[in-house]
Amino acid sequence: MQESELIQTLRQLQRTNKIKEALEIISSNPGIEFSENSELKIIYAIIQCFANNLAKAVDILPTINPEELKDEEALSDYGLLLFMTGSDKAEDYLKKALAINPDCFIANARISAIYIANARYDEAEKHLSKALDVEPERVELIANLASLRAKQGRFDEAIEILNRAISSNPDRQELHAMKANIMLSMDKADELIEDFYEKIRKDPENKVNYITLSTILINTGREDEAVSLISGALDKFEDDEDVRSAFVKIALKAQRYHLVGTKLKEWVEKEPESTELRFLLNQARIECGFLDAAEEDLEKFPEELKHEPTWKILKAKLLMEKNRADEAVSILEEVVEHLPGHVEARSQLAHILMTLGRKEEANAHIEAIETLSSSLRVQSVKYSEYDAELEEIEQLKAIMDNVALPVEQRISSAFTLAEVYEKRKDYENSFETIIKANELTKTIVRYDWKEHRRLVQRIMANFNKETIKRLEGKGHPSRRPIFITGMPRSGTTLVEQIISSHSMVYGAGELSWINRITALFPQTNGGYPYPEGINYMDERHLKSAGEYYLEKLNIYNKDAPYVTDKLPHNFDHIGLIYLIFPNAAIIHLKRDPRDVAVSNYYQNFAAMRGLMGFANDLKDIGHMLNDHERIMQHWHEVLPEGKIFEVVYEELVEEPERLIKELLNYIGLPWEDEVMKFYETQRPVKTASIQQVRKEIYKESKEKWRRYEKYLSPLISVLNEGFIPVE
Numbered sequence: 001m002q003e004s005e006l007i008q009t010l011r012q013l014q015r016t017n018k019i020k021e022a023l024e025i026i027s028s029n030p031g032i033e034f035s036e037n038s039e040l041k042i043i044y045a046i047i048q049c050f051a052n053n054l055a056k057a058v059d060i061l062p063t064i065n066p067e068e069l070k071d072e073e074a075l076s077d078y079g080l081l082l083f084m085t086g087s088d089k090a091e092d093y094l095k096k097a098l099a100i101n102p103d104c105f106i107a108n109a110r111i112s113a114i115y116i117a118n119a120r121y122d123e124a125e126k127h128l129s130k131a132l133d134v135e136p137e138r139v140e141l142i143a144n145l146a147s148l149r150a151k152q153g154r155f156d157e158a159i160e161i162l163n164r165a166i167s168s169n170p171d172r173q174e175l176h177a178m179k180a181n182i183m184l185s186m187d188k189a190d191e192l193i194e195d196f197y198e199k200i201r202k203d204p205e206n207k208v209n210y211i212t213l214s215t216i217l218i219n220t221g222r223e224d225e226a227v228s229l230i231s232g233a234l235d236k237f238e239d240d241e242d243v244r245s246a247f248v249k250i251a252l253k254a255q256r257y258h259l260v261g262t263k264l265k266e267w268v269e270k271e272p273e274s275t276e277l278r279f280l281l282n283q284a285r286i287e288c289g290f291l292d293a294a295e296e297d298l299e300k301f302p303e304e305l306k307h308e309p310t311w312k313i314l315k316a317k318l319l320m321e322k323n324r325a326d327e328a329v330s331i332l333e334e335v336v337e338h339l340p341g342h343v344e345a346r347s348q349l350a351h352i353l354m355t356l357g358r359k360e361e362a363n364a365h366i367e368a369i370e371t372l373s374s375s376l377r378v379q380s381v382k383y384s385e386y387d388a389e390l391e392e393i394e395q396l397k398a399i400m401d402n403v404a405l406p407v408e409q410r411i412s413s414a415f416t417l418a419e420v421y422e423k424r425k426d427y428e429n430s431f432e433t434i435i436k437a438n439e440l441t442k443t444i445v446r447y448d449w450k451e452h453r454r455l456v457q458r459i460m461a462n463f464n465k466e467t468i469k470r471l472e473g474k475g476h477p478s479r480r481p482i483f484i485t486g487m488p489r490s491g492t493t494l495v496e497q498i499i500s501s502h503s504m505v506y507g508a509g510e511l512s513w514i515n516r517i518t519a520l521f522p523q524t525n526g527g528y529p530y531p532e533g534i535n536y537m538d539e540r541h542l543k544s545a546g547e548y549y550l551e552k553l554n555i556y557n558k559d560a561p562y563v564t565d566k567l568p569h570n571f572d573h574i575g576l577i578y579l580i581f582p583n584a585a586i587i588h589l590k591r592d593p594r595d596v597a598v599s600n601y602y603q604n605f606a607a608m609r610g611l612m613g614f615a616n617d618l619k620d621i622g623h624m625l626n627d628h629e630r631i632m633q634h635w636h637e638v639l640p641e642g643k644i645f646e647v648v649y650e651e652l653v654e655e656p657e658r659l660i661k662e663l664l665n666y667i668g669l670p671w672e673d674e675v676m677k678f679y680e681t682q683r684p685v686k687t688a689s690i691q692q693v694r695k696e697i698y699k700e701s702k703e704k705w706r707r708y709e710k711y712l713s714p715l716i717s718v719l720n721e722g723f724i725p726v727e
Contacts, residue, residue: 003037010043011077015106019050033060038068042077049084052276055307058085058339072097072104080110086342090114105134109141116148119398124148139169143178150182151402158182173242176212180219181406184443189220207237211246219407221446223254234263248280257288275301279310286318289512291555294318309335309342316348323508323556328352340368381416386423393420400436411440415604422602427707434602435711438616441604447613449623450726455531456572456627457725460634462531463575468638474539475580476546481553482667483577484566486589487628488612489599491649494678495587496566498660501678502669506560510567513552514577517545534576545580562667571628574635578643585667588632591649594705597621597715618711622718630723650702 006029013022026032032044041064045057061081069075075097083090091114097107109131115124125148132141142165149158162179169175183192196213203209210233217226230247237243244267251260264281271277278297285294298315305311312331319328332349335342346365353362381388381396388396399413414437421430482499484492500507518530524544525536553563570577574586600621605612614620635644645666652659660675705712 003035003040006032007037007040007043010040010047011073014043014047014050017050019047022047023051038064038066039074039077042069042074042081046077046081046084049081052308052310054085054309054339054342057081061085066093069093072101072107075100076104076107076110079107083110083114086340103130103134105131108134109138109144113144116144116151119151119395121148121152137168139165139172139175143174146178146182155182155186170206171208173208173211176208177215180212180216184216184219184407189216189443192216193220204236207233207240207243210236211242214246214250218250218253219444221442221444223446226250227254227256227259231259252284252287255287257284260284261288261290275305279314282314282318286314286321289321289516289552289555291318291321295322309339309345313345313348316352320352323506325352325356329356336365381420386416386419388420388423393417396420400433400440407440407444411437411444412604414440415602418602422707431708431711437604438601441616445613445616447616447620449614449620452614452624452627453723453726456631459531459572459575460631462534463634463638465638467534468575468579471534471537471539471542471579472640473582475542475578475582476550477583478546478550478581479583479585479668480550480562481581482562482564482585482587483570483574484564484587484589485571485574486568487571487591487593487596487600487625488568488605488615489603490568490589490591490596491647491652492566492568492589494649494652495589495647495663496564498675498678499663499667500564501675502562502664502672503674504560504669505562505564506557507564507566508553508556509564511552511556511565512567513549514565514567514570514573517548517580518573518576531576534579542580549580562669571635572631574632574644575638578639585645586643587645587647587663587666589647589649592703592705593625593629593719594712594715595703597625597712598705598708618715619718622715622721625719626721626723653702 006025010022010025013019013025026044026047032040035041035044041060045060045064048054048056048060064078066078069078075093079090079092079094079097082093091111094107094111094114097104098111101107108127112124112126112128112131115121115127128141128144128148132138132145135141142161146158146161146165149155149161159179159182162175162182166172166175166179180192183189193213193216196209196216199206199209200213210229214226214230214233217223217229227250230243230250233243234247248260248264251257251263261281261284264277264284268274268277268281278301282294282297285291285297295318298311298318301311312335316328316331319325319331329349329352332345332352335345336349339345346368350362350365353359353365381392396413396417400410400417402410414433418430418434418437421427421433482505484496484499486492496507496509499505521530521533522528524541525533528536557563571588574588577584577586597618600615601618603615605615614624645663647659647663657676661671664671664675
């Protein structure tokens with residue numbers, strides 16, 4: 001096949017999204033990769049991008065001579081390649097194509113997509129109209145037009161456009177997804193869900209309806225329903241790649257890591273050559289905490305795949321989980337050096353640098369990201385500690401109010417904007433905005449405060465004085481773990497940072513292993529769940545649980561005499577912790593409940609789902625505070641006096657040296673001056689307190705609630721009500 005013929009064939013396949021066929025042609029024509037023809041190299045690199053082989057595409061870029069590109073088709077392709085590899089020069093070459101031929105379909109289509117992404121709607125509409133004049137039935141263009149209408153606030157028009165497109169293209173999932181996103185934002189979720197259930201009833205063999213409905217369900221917080229539906233679809237369409245992909249995405253979003261991990265392992269055994277499945281499997285392993293298994297498998301990948309950004313980003317996530325942040329930084333710096341436009345790599349790198357306190361380096365990457373997309377304004381403002389210009393405030397408001405955008409993006413923007421207003425001391429706008437942020441979050445997070453209340457009641461009933469007396473002292477004798485508990489946003493991160501500044505202590509962050517032990521109860525004591533199962537446990541069970549936990553600590557550090565676990569909600573399980581580790585330090589943070597409430601209400605916990613759902617409603621926060629107060633009262637009643645070391649946050653910020661000396665004495669650690677310079681400690685901090693722990697102790701957060709007192713009556717009412725048992 002002649003080069004000119006190859007160019008036309010590959011271009012057509014790429015533009016009709018037939019990437020597999022294009023790769024087959026490339027495979028049968030190995031000389032393409034070494035061609036001197038810039039136009040052919042551009043098409044080759046674009047196809048590699050679509051095939052997720054970004055490293056190959058980037059390697060080709062320096063060998064392309066744009067001066068050789070003389071016609072609008074070649075210039076348009078080069079513009080696309082630059083856009084896909086993150087260059088800010090894409091628009092320039094698309095404009096050159098339009099200068100040659102203002103009616104060029106592909107140049108108009110591509111430049112309009114760039115303008116939509118960057119909120120340049122008038123320019124986008126002009127070019128999109130020209131493209132639609134040429135190909136009025138092109139699905140991608142119709143989707144872009146609907147997106148544009150939604151971003152302009154013309155929602156009914158957007159829905160009408162999508163309905164017409166869906167009637168002609170019922171199998172195009174992206175159209176259904178876009179329609180669902182707009183209708184969810186218009187508070188028409190129930191109507192949409194019922195419509196799709198009816199579609200499934202009428203046409204049970206259409207996989208698209210299962211995928212779309214399960215996606216809608218997960219995005220509206222109906223996680224169990226979503227997982228159940230897509231699992232059923234997986235049984236029905238077992239080998240379908242689209243259904244498999246949807247199952248993995250939905251199960252991961254619902255945090256059903258064991259479920260998705262089991263299924264992925266089964267698929268990988270059947271298809272060991274599938275790198276995509278292996279990447280997903282290792283992602284699930286990392287989320288589940290099976291870090292050694294993930295690391296072992298990642299090392300088995302072929303050397304050429306280890307150069308791909310996907311492998312390196314996954315490896316960096318693994319290293320961060322193992323608290324090997326410096327190694328993660330090195331890997332991501334390699335990606336960014338090779339692929340400066342890779343937004344995910346830069347974002348992850350910036351975040352890690354910020355966790356290490358390397359703020360200037362982090363900000364340099366954030367500034368680079370901003371040049372790639374205006375939608376990344378949220379991250380930039382966060383890392384600037386919420387200093388924002390008026391233009392940035394308007395951009396954040398536009399994102400928050402744009403119902404065409406994914407709700408998670410709108411939520412992030414709203415929480416960020418509320419912090420910006422607070423930084424500017426505009427407290428009224430700040431709280432009005434944080435109300436919007438939490439109401440948006442409640443559209444995707446479901447929470448029932450009574451479930452936690454019932455758990456607290458069951459724990460107190462089973463971990464009574466008789467049970468404690470029967471089992472105390474029979475657990476593992478190790479003093480290595482230090483447990484730091486308390487309500488989220490009560491100062492647990494600050495205390496961990498102080499303690500881990502000591503040479504004998506390693507700060508491991510929030511660990512899930514106590515929760516994992518409670519989940520394993522039925523497998524260890526004859527089938528009895530937690531907390532009732534404690535009545536069927538003996539010395540052997542407790543020591544075994546201790547060995548399990550200590551083995552997991554070695555994932556993070558094998559050498560330090562002490563390792564901290566600062567999962568705040570371990571306050572629910574202090575009785576279990578005491579029985580497993582009778583000699584371990586247990587620290588509990590106390591803080592004014594009104595300050596705790598406001599701080600939680602201002603924190604974006606949407607991605608965490610589950611128990612943190614309480615933080616999106618002032619009444620739910622009040623109920624959680626009452627639960628916390630009651631169960632801590634119970635632990636002080638049933639455990640030996642002085643076993644739990646209470647740290648009052650307000651006293652810590654007023655008299656830090658006195659409190660820290662008492663704390664170290666309780667743990668059994670000698671004094672070191674470094675603990676008073678905790679803000680200089682170079683270790684990754686992964687929680688919401690990332691900025692605060694890089695500063696000296698400050699008092700500004702005391703009585704913050706008074707700024708918003710007029711809004712807090714729902715909270716105060718529940719706090720005054722106290723802990724009332726539920727059936």
